[in-house]
Amino acid sequence: MDIVIWILVFLATFLFMEFMAWFTHKYIMHGFLWSLHRDHHKKDHDSWFERNDLFFIFYAIVSMSLFYSGTTGFWYGFPLGFGILAYGIAYFLVHDIFIHQRFKLFRNANNWYSRGVRRAHKMHHKHLGKGDGECFGMLFVPFKYFKK
Template identity: 60%
Template sequence: MMLFLVVTILTFVLMECVTWLTHKYVMHGFMWYFHEDHHQPRYNHVFERNDVFFIIFAIPSILLFYFGLEGGLNYRFFIGLGILFYGIAYFLIHDVLIHQRFKWFKKTKNKYLVSLRKAHKVHHKHLGKEHGECFGMLWVPLKYFKV
């Protein structure tokens, strides 16, 4: 059972790398059409085209849950669990804390969360798909911890 916990945690950590690569090369690349409205919001809708990425990332997790139950619980289930946990963290950090799509955590003085907001704000200063920076979600470069 300890191995399954390690697989889940390792998957969660590796998802930050997957997110960084996907954000930089896919969202700011050939799938910019879906991500553009996130950088240049024009409408006051509940959903953005950018929300399609939640579905794209959920599909592997769902499939891994399904195949992870074949013949009893196996490692694929726990990889899917790590992806799910990262998706929940991403939603809470990105959509709730940073962009305030839901007004749950309006004010925080936590140094890590404030630094994370700063890094994301720098990412959004670029309205186009070029010249972006800070593509990750949970890892914050040290320079953003400085006041």
Template identity: 60%
Template sequence: MDSWIINVLVVVATFISMEAVAWLTHKYLMHGFFWFLHDDHHKKDHPGFFERNDFFFLIFAIPGIICLALGTIYGVSLALYIGIGITTYGAAYFFIHDIFIHQRFKVLRNTENRYLKALRRAHKMHHKHVNKDPGECFGMLWVPLKYFKS
């Protein structure tokens, strides 16, 4: 198999795996030990544009940066493509979560796309809970089937 195909597969596999990482860290860390950073994200009245929750952007960027550095500086190609997958997922997370769902920038407001509407419904159910427990819908891209019905 050509090396470029393997590299693409590594990027895609990493991107898909990041959904599981996001779900686990959201459920067990953000709604656990790091609730003090995440709680303002569940409140509508936090002051200003930024939230304490935005620190997670930096925390989650570190593994991607390390992998990209290992790949570009030290020539570890597997790390480079893992870093690309992590970084691509981070960009998708920003666009889907911050721009599309939470409307931090007022674009992409209206959609008739069934998947995107289900994604918004699932996230709305997540934010229905203002405390760290109970919770539901901790992922970003995977949407339970029940949210496609309405």
């Protein structure tokens, strides 16, 4: 196995996951599975956990399945699984910790990227219903959110 191909598959998977996050968020979470995502937009619950967290579990299962497939001879399973895992970690750090402060870390981050991502996410959450949303991505948001 060529390490360069492994790294390229990993990076391509990580980048593709941003598209998957956008697609899943726009058409599934704000679509037919709104019942699982609604509690993320309307904080009418006292629990630290949200039904919305089930989407994280889904992608964790996909990642673990790909790791397992890597042990059965499908070597692409490892870089695919690690790409999904790395995106999940990045998503958790940016979305759950940095933006929503589920843990009180990264509170003082104030560079152009952090301000743009926060602004885009705030614009997304101004819509409490499943329709009329905007900015469904996470790590790569439209340039207009980076302008002052």
